[in-house]
Amino acid sequence: MTAAPALRSADTWHPAEGVVVRGTVLLLPGRGEHPGVYGRFGRRLAYDGYRVQAFADVGALADATRLAEQVDTAREAGAPVVLAGSDTGALLALAASAGAARPDGVLLVGAPATLPAGGAAEERPVWHDELTARTACPVHRGLLAADPDFRPGRLGVPVPAELAAAAEAATPDLPVLVLHGLADPVAPPAAARRLAARLKRAELVLVTDGLHDVLNDAAHRSVAAQIVQWLERLRADRTTLPHLLTASSSWEGTTS
Incomplete structure (x- = not known):
């Protein structure tokens, strides 16, 4: 039997030369997208020491079996590997993380x-x-x-039934960060709440006024910062994900 070809990594954003890689994010784009769509996001995380590797031509459930090799290849001493996805890429990341691929966390x-x-x-x-x-x-x-490689109209293509069923059945015992826009007209926030509620170790972050592509939406800087904080917690302790910051406000509890 001929082995399935490896997934094609089209874009990788590396930390600056001499910077220790703090972890790796393997990113699966969604409907109509390609890896280059996430250049701004990749550069932002790379600046904080995280390598981001985006894959091309993924989206089918069959790709999940090939992600395990990618996770293993990305491992470095002490550095977590996170399987991430947007739109249908999120469903594939979830399904794969409950199968042969065993990342340290899921986004x-x-x-x-x-x-x-x-x-x-x-x-x-x-x-x-x-x-x-x-x-x-x-x-x-x-x-x-202006992007000739972006494929408009794909958001109206139904989610493949096989992929949807696999994601619905997946309950990986891994830290999961669920990010979703509160104003997303494509995927209702209620679906994100239900997803986070059924996963064992999930955290839900809802982006105020956020639309569907929250990694590339108006609040992209705040979203990237939230992801970096989660990655730092994952790096500190993959079992407990300790909170590294405690915030308070001097005006809390005051009345006008």
């Missing part, structure tokens, strides 16, 4: 609902509506509009 961004909502199928959004659903960041909107 799920804008995960679409895996249970059918009932009723007639929605029509595919026109380009302007899709752009509005994805991001409010003017820089990223401009990049998508």
Whole structure:
């Protein structure tokens, strides 16, 4: 039997030369996307010492079996490996982490609902509506509009039933960070709440006014900072994920 080809890594963002790699994030893009869409995110995490490796042409459940090799290859002494995904990439990351791939943590961004909502199928959004659903960041909107490799209209393609079923059944005993936009018109926040509630070690972060592509939305800096904090906690202790900061405000409890 011929072995399945390895997944194709199209883009990798490395920390600066001489900086110790603090961990690796293996990123699976969603519908219509390609690795280059995440250049800003990759550079941001690389600045903080994390290597980001994005894969091309993934999305089917069959790709999950090949992710285990990628996780093992990415391991370095003491550095955690996180399997991350956006949109359907989040479902694939979740399904793979419950199978042969054993990352140290899982990052799920804008995960679409895996249970059918009932009723007639929605029509595919026109380009302007899709752009509005994805991001409010003017820089990223401009990049998508001018990107010849981006495939518009894919947000209207249904989630593959096999992938949805595998993600719905997955309950990995791993730290999971669920990130979701509160204004996401593609994947309702209620689905993210339900996803986080059924996972054993999940944390849910909802982005105020966030749309579907929260890694590339208006609050992308705050979202990236939240991810770095979670990665630092994962690096400190993968069992307990201790909080490294305690915040308080002098105005708490005051009245006007």
